[in-house]
Amino acid sequence: MDRLQGKVAVVTAGASGMGLAMARRFAAEGMKVVIADIDDEAIDASVADLHGAGADAVGLHTDVSDAAAVGALKDLTYERYGAAHVVCSHAGAGGGGRISAPPVDLAGWHRAFDVCVFGMLNLLNEFLPGLLAQDDGHVVTTSSRQGLIADAGLGAYSPAKAAVVTATEMLSAELRAAGSKVGVSVLCPGGVRTKTLPSPDQLAVSVDDRRRQIMAQRYAEAAEPDEVAELVLSAIREKRLYVLTHAETIPWMQARFDAIKSDLSALGAIR
Numbered sequence: 697m698d699r700l701q702g703k704v705a706v707v708t709a710g711a712s713g714m715g716l717a718m719a720r721r722f723a724a725e726g727m728k729v730v731i732a733d734i735d736d737e738a739i740d741a742s743v744a745d746l747h748g749a750g751a752d753a754v755g756l757h758t759d760v761s762d763a764a765a766v767g768a769l770k771d772l773t774y775e776r777y778g779a780a781h782v783v784c785s786h787a788g789a790g791g792g793g794r795i796s797a798p799p800v801d802l803a804g805w806h807r808a809f810d811v812c813v814f815g816m817l818n819l820l821n822e823f824l825p826g827l828l829a830q831d832d833g834h835v836v837t838t839s840s841r842q843g844l845i846a847d848a849g850l851g852a853y854s855p856a857k858a859a860v861v862t863a864t865e866m867l868s869a870e871l872r873a874a875g876s877k878v879g880v881s882v883l884c885p886g887g888v889r890t891k892t893l894p895s896p897d898q899l900a901v902s903v904d905d906r907r908r909q910i911m912a913q914r915y916a917e918a919a920e921p922d923e924v925a926e927l928v929l930s931a932i933r934e935k936r937l938y939v940l941t942h943a944e945t946i947p948w949m950q951a952r953f954d955a956i957k958s959d960l961s962a963l964g965a966i967r
């Protein structure tokens with residue numbers, strides 16, 4: 697998408713962190729912005745913040761896992777602005793505990809998939825038809841670098857974020873095959889300084905020293921939400937599929953690929 701001025705952006709989880717940074721960045725481009733979130737106070741504060749910057753913005757309480765709520769978000773967007781162009785499926789959830797410590801917390805796993813995966817599908821169901829009909833727009837989904845690798849101990853988070861990556865890749869391939877001009881990007885951040893990533897002084901006293909050290913280093917290497925919003929804007933402009941924030945993700949992915957290749961070499965392939 698080249699021209700953003702006057703167009704409409706919808707951002708889920710838009711009242712905090714990277715979502716809010718994206719909303720601000722889109723508004724700075726002259727876009728109208730719809731913020732969807734479950735934190736009403738944060739919605740009010742972020743809409744006021746955008747109005748203060750001279751932007752046309754509105755917010756709506758929307759749990760993305762609730763299809764009817766996402767339908768109401770589409771209705772509000774179209775009633776107020778008549779269209780949507782940039783649709784960011786940014787809301788996510790983790791949970792579910794360690795997979796090696798049964799019983800697996802099924803409710804936690806359901807919640808992570810309901811928000812990350814079904815939330816994204818709810819958004820596509822409501823907004824993609826309009827984007828396709830106008831043959832103009834961009835879908836941004838938010839995964840994580842945890843969707844590209846598999847760290848231990850993250851419960852349903854990595855599997856749900858991996859599903860976001862592959863689903864977005866499929867969406868991109870299908871739209872390209874159909875000759876659509878609608879762009880697609882998947883954001884796979886490493887650590888970013890938001891509510892999701894506690895600073896060392898916010899860690900609970902029960903956190904042991906080793907974990908505290910790891911978390912402190914992760915925080916030191918983390919990106920700022922504004923930097924991520926800038927990358928997302930470039931990806932929309934340049935129609936880039938993958939948006940990574942940390943180059944260290946690549947060797948981690950390479951290590952996984954090498955392990956797959958090594959087992960294939962050891963076992964041999966059928967064909």
Ligand SMILES: NC(=O)c1ccc[n+]([C@@H]2O[C@H](COP(=O)([O-])OP(=O)(O)OC[C@H]3O[C@@H](n4cnc5c(N)ncnc54)[C@H](O)[C@@H]3O)[C@@H](O)[C@H]2O)c1
Binds near residue numbers: 709713732758789893
């Ligand atoms: N911060 C990081 O280090 C990091 C790294 C990788 C991926 N992510 C992903 O970024 C996304 C958002 O996190 P953040 O760090 O930008 O911001 P954040 O943690 O500061 O805020 C998250 C926002 O999401 C909202 N939210 C939670 N559940 C929701 C739901 N069901 N429907 C709508 N809104 C909901 C919350 O109310 C909150 O305002 C998530 O998908 C997360 O997995 C974050």
